[in-house]
Amino acid sequence: xxxxxxxxxxRHYLVGEITIRALRGIDLDVGIGEFVxxxxxxxxxxxxxxxxxxxxxxxxxxxxxxxxLETSRATPDEFADIRNDRIGFVFQGFNLLSRTSAxxxxxxxxxxxxxxxxxxPRKRAKAALEEVGLGNRLDHMPNQLSxxxxxxxxxxxAMVKDPAFxxxxxxxxxxxxEMTLEIMSLFQELNDRGKTVVMVTHEPEVASYAKRVIAMxxxxxxxxxxxxxxxxxxxxLAAWKKSHALLAGEEGSP
Amino acid sequence: MTLSKLAGASMRSILRNKMRSFLTSLxxxxxxxxVIVMVAVGSGSQAQIRRQIxxxxxxxIMIMPPRGPRTANRLTMADIRRLxxxxxxxxxxxxxxxxxxxxxxxxxxxxxxxxxxxxPDYVKIKEWPVKSGEFFSDKDLTSxxxxxxxxxxxxxxxxxxxxxxxxxxxxxTTPFTVVGVLASKGSNAMGSDQDDVVMVPLDTAINxxxxxxxxxxxxxxxxxxxxxxxxxxxxxxxxxxxxxLAAGTTDDFDVMNQSQIIQTASQTARTLTALLAAIAGVxxxxxxxxxxxxxxxxxxxxxxxxxxxxxxGARKRDILLQFLSESVILxxxxxxxxxxxxxxxxxxxxxxxSTPTLVRPSIIAASAGFAAAVGxxxxxxxxxxxANLYPIDALxxx
Numbered sequence: 338x339x340x341x342x343x344x345x346x347x348r349h350y351l352v353g354e355i356t357i358r359a360l361r362g363i364d365l366d367v368g369i370g371e372f373v374x375x376x377x378x379x380x381x382x383x384x385x386x387x388x389x390x391x392x393x394x395x396x397x398x399x400x401x402x403x404x405x406l407e408t409s410r411a412t413p414d415e416f417a418d419i420r421n422d423r424i425g426f427v428f429q430g431f432n433l434l435s436r437t438s439a440x441x442x443x444x445x446x447x448x449x450x451x452x453x454x455x456x457x458p459r460k461r462a463k464a465a466l467e468e469v470g471l472g473n474r475l476d477h478m479p480n481q482l483s484x485x486x487x488x489x490x491x492x493x494x495a496m497v498k499d500p501a502f503x504x505x506x507x508x509x510x511x512x513x514x515e516m517t518l519e520i521m522s523l524f525q526e527l528n529d530r531g532k533t534v535v536m537v538t539h540e541p542e543v544a545s546y547a548k549r550v551i552a553m554x555x556x557x558x559x560x561x562x563x564x565x566x567x568x569x570x571x572x573x574l575a576a577w578k579k580s581h582a583l584l585a586g587e588e589g590s591p
Numbered sequence: 592m593t594l595s596k597l598a599g600a601s602m603r604s605i606l607r608n609k610m611r612s613f614l615t616s617l618x619x620x621x622x623x624x625x626v627i628v629m630v631a632v633g634s635g636s637q638a639q640i641r642r643q644i645x646x647x648x649x650x651x652i653m654i655m656p657p658r659g660p661r662t663a664n665r666l667t668m669a670d671i672r673r674l675x676x677x678x679x680x681x682x683x684x685x686x687x688x689x690x691x692x693x694x695x696x697x698x699x700x701x702x703x704x705x706x707x708x709x710x711p712d713y714v715k716i717k718e719w720p721v722k723s724g725e726f727f728s729d730k731d732l733t734s735x736x737x738x739x740x741x742x743x744x745x746x747x748x749x750x751x752x753x754x755x756x757x758x759x760x761x762x763x764t765t766p767f768t769v770v771g772v773l774a775s776k777g778s779n780a781m782g783s784d785q786d787d788v789v790m791v792p793l794d795t796a797i798n799x800x801x802x803x804x805x806x807x808x809x810x811x812x813x814x815x816x817x818x819x820x821x822x823x824x825x826x827x828x829x830x831x832x833x834x835x836l837a838a839g840t841t842d843d844f845d846v847m848n849q850s851q852i853i854q855t856a857s858q859t860a861r862t863l864t865a866l867l868a869a870i871a872g873v874x875x876x877x878x879x880x881x882x883x884x885x886x887x888x889x890x891x892x893x894x895x896x897x898x899x900x901x902x903x904g905a906r907k908r909d910i911l912l913q914f915l916s917e918s919v920i921l922x923x924x925x926x927x928x929x930x931x932x933x934x935x936x937x938x939x940x941x942x943x944x945s946t947p948t949l950v951r952p953s954i955i956a957a958s959a960g961f962a963a964a965v966g967x968x969x970x971x972x973x974x975x976x977x978a979n980l981y982p983i984d985a986l987x988x989x
Binding site: 388391393394413414417418420421422426428432433434435436437441445446448449450494 | 596600603607895896898899900901902903904905906907908909982983986
């Protein structure tokens with residue numbers, strides 16, 4: 338069963354006199370438990386596609402059914418509720434509230450919860466942070482955390498309401514190799530547990546950890562293929578650490 | 592989202608920027624404080640004026656020459672005699688002549704003061720007893736005795752080290768014997784020293800010291816407070832008859848009673864209070880503009896935060912309420928600090944500068960309400976600006 342169904346999605350912007358066709362008829366299905374990477378050079382329309390998938394932007398034309406819900410006629414308030422309820426965002430710049438503890442950051446989606454859930458938000462946020470391995474950093478402020486840790490807080494925030502899928506926009510763009518591998522291994526773990534992940538990236542390295550890669554160019558999908566040699570970020574991380582330790586050892590010897 | 596959650600989130604965001612929050616509310620603090628202090632000083636002096644006028648006498652009715660240009664004073668001793676004989680609502684009556692800036696010689700020195708020619712009832716009407724010696728009697732009046740009663744200021748100036756009783760003083764060329772010293776009465780509503788006075792019998796003053804035989808004013812006590820109006824109209828008709836005024840002509844005298852004087856005086860004080868409050872109110876509005884200014888800056892600065900909140904599901908209304916409640920809480924906090932500060936300032940004014948102040952609960956409530964209103968009014972525009980941001984633009988904002 339598909340969790341995302343895009344049919345004939347077009348998005349046109351009017352900049353002055355010129356119409357920019359950012360998306361030129363996208364058809365896409367993403368099923369439960371998939372791990373999709375969207376690739377493409379800048380200007381290919383992947384950010385616009387990401388905004389559309391995230392219900393941050395409305396397509397000019399076409400239909401988007403998210404988890405069985407048609408979104409093309411939703412009001413801005415309904416869009417907000419969909420974002421709250423069904424989508425977990427992970428951004429390139431982490432987008433955590435500054436001077437706000439990790440726990441409070443993760444609680445944020447629950448703060449805007451309108452479903453009337455009675456579950457204790459503090460407890461749920463704590464559980465989500467423990468799941469990403471930050472159970473001992475609950476009261477740390479973002480500026481007291483490394484980039485990788487901040488991104489893990491962001492992932493915990495994306496997970497806390499158990500959304501239909503996680504939408505990640507260049508999640509490793511600001512991270513070094515080690516942290517990139519950490520985050521990708523976390524995404525793979527989540528995906529192993531059945532979470533659907535859609536990730537936009539321009540690094541083939543990073544895309545290779547997904548199960549399916551979609552390439553975009555000029556507002557259209559030009560290729561859509563499963564990843565043949567799927568790699569495990571966790572294993573790569575261990576290997577990287579080993580070689581790094583070796584390098585450090587060589588440097589240390591005379 | 593419940594109100595308490597909203598207030599809690601706003602509170603956290605205010606506390607995150609303590610210094611800026613304080614500076615933002617400073618305008619409101621000063622505004623609320625100055626409104627309360629100004630009104631407190633205004634109502635304090637109003638209350639003091641009331642007290643002082645009430646201290647002028649009991650159930651006082653005063654007759655004075657009419658005010659205005661080219662109006663002759665037609666009050667005479669005959670009027671007093673007639674009032675005393677014919678009126679039924681008057682308990683005490685005295686004529687009064689005043690001679691200000693008169694040199695009084697006594698002891699080894701002299702003193703420029705006011706000389707009042709009055710009748711013994713004056714003591715009753717003004718509730719102003721003698722401290723030592725005695726007041727002159729009706730007999731002194733008719734005999735045109737050259738007796739004088741000194742106010743404490745004059746007594747202290749002329750006879751600093753001795754008992755003035757029985758001493759001689761000279762007013763103009765006429766020598767008087769000091770028979771009494773008045774109790775101290777302090778300053779009057781206009782701030783002049785009421786003890787800087789020498790009292791002599793009315794008849795003596797008219798015959799020995801004055802030229803024209805006119806009375807400066809007639810003062811009376813009505814029998815009771817309820818009969819003030821009746822007494823006043825009776826006095827008017829007796830005087831009209833005495834002055835032989837034809838029906839339809841205007842009075843050639845002014846009758847005023849105490850409550851009218853209080854009203855006139857406190858009207859002035861009220862106007863002054865309102866003026867002061869209005870000026871202070873302007874500073875409150877300026878404080879509100881300060882809040883708007885900072886909130887606008889804050890919206891720009893926190894554009895990303897707004898984007899993040901929207902991306903995790905905040906509706907327009909949530910953002911609007913968040914910023915609105917921040918500005919309302921800021922101005923309410925400012926209002927509370929301002930109230931406390933105002934109470935302290937009023938207390939200090941009263942205590943150390945002996946400026947009378949009166950802080951009414953109603954003015955505290957009003958200024959707190961006004962502060963909240965300022966918060967809503969000036970917080971709305973920035974809050975709406977925040978709420979109308981487009982999620983994508985807010986998220987991408989650098």
